[in-house]
Amino acid sequence: xxxxxxxxxxxxxxxxxxxxxxxxxxxxxxxxxxxxxxxxxxxxxxxxxxxxxxxxxxxxxxxxxxxxxxxxxxxxxxxxxxxxxxxxxxxxxxxxxxxxxxxxxxxxxxxxxxxxxxxxxxxxxxxxxxxxxxxxxxxxxxxxxxxxxxxxxxxxxxxxxxxxxxxxxxxxxxxxxxxxxxxxxxxxxxxxxxxxxxxxxxxxxxxxxxxxxxxxxxxxxxxxxxxxxx
Ligand code: SF4
Ligand code: SF4
Numbered sequence: 001x002x003x004x005x006x007x008x009x010x011x012x013x014x015x016x017x018x019x020x021x022x023x024x025x026x027x028x029x030x031x032x033x034x035x036x037x038x039x040x041x042x043x044x045x046x047x048x049x050x051x052x053x054x055x056x057x058x059x060x061x062x063x064x065x066x067x068x069x070x071x072x073x074x075x076x077x078x079x080x081x082x083x084x085x086x087x088x089x090x091x092x093x094x095x096x097x098x099x100x101x102x103x104x105x106x107x108x109x110x111x112x113x114x115x116x117x118x119x120x121x122x123x124x125x126x127x128x129x130x131x132x133x134x135x136x137x138x139x140x141x142x143x144x145x146x147x148x149x150x151x152x153x154x155x156x157x158x159x160x161x162x163x164x165x166x167x168x169x170x171x172x173x174x175x176x177x178x179x180x181x182x183x184x185x186x187x188x189x190x191x192x193x194x195x196x197x198x199x200x201x202x203x204x205x206x207x208x209x210x211x212x213x214x215x216x217x218x219x220x221x222x223x224x225x226x227x228x229x230x
Pocket of ligand 2: 149153154155156157158159160161177193194195198199200201
């Protein structure tokens, strides 16, 4: 998905993906099934952001099928020429187009995590239609989670920072930890690893997390001190 987005963001009007026939992949992973599912998903995302999904096509072919390659690429080029420049035919100006593409690019890691089960399924051709639905995509994009570390609960144990796969947690000894929302891929690992006795992380759905305490005001409140004060 990130590669397709990069092509569109760099001004390509269409993306054509050629892949080996299903069940003929050289690798045990059979990545062409996974790629096909991603294409089905991405076409729905394109519709969701107002782009014509015909601008993305995947064609299965073998190395011996030069005729299929020629016919399918020629037919794709004809389609794209008919559609014209990306965004223009869809009524999106350059700014709106870049902002929509950037919004989805940011969500790609989360989208892959959230749809992992469906992406990994090996579909038969008759199952492609409707595999991802409009409602599913609207929910996926509109109800993305945000994670927030509650300053009054964090005990700076560092468990979340050690396990975050993208180093999105600003971590310092004896300081409330903070999630960098721009780096966070919304994998949910931090909420799973935060010790139950602290339960310092909250998940918000569909709206952004509140701002973290500013630098210099992140000293932790020790639970034992709280008890003494009480
Ligand atoms: S949700 Fe995942 S990426 Fe985001 S801060 Fe938590 S562990 Fe890191
Ligand atoms: S795991 Fe929980 S208590 Fe520990 S640093 Fe992270 S948010 Fe704070």
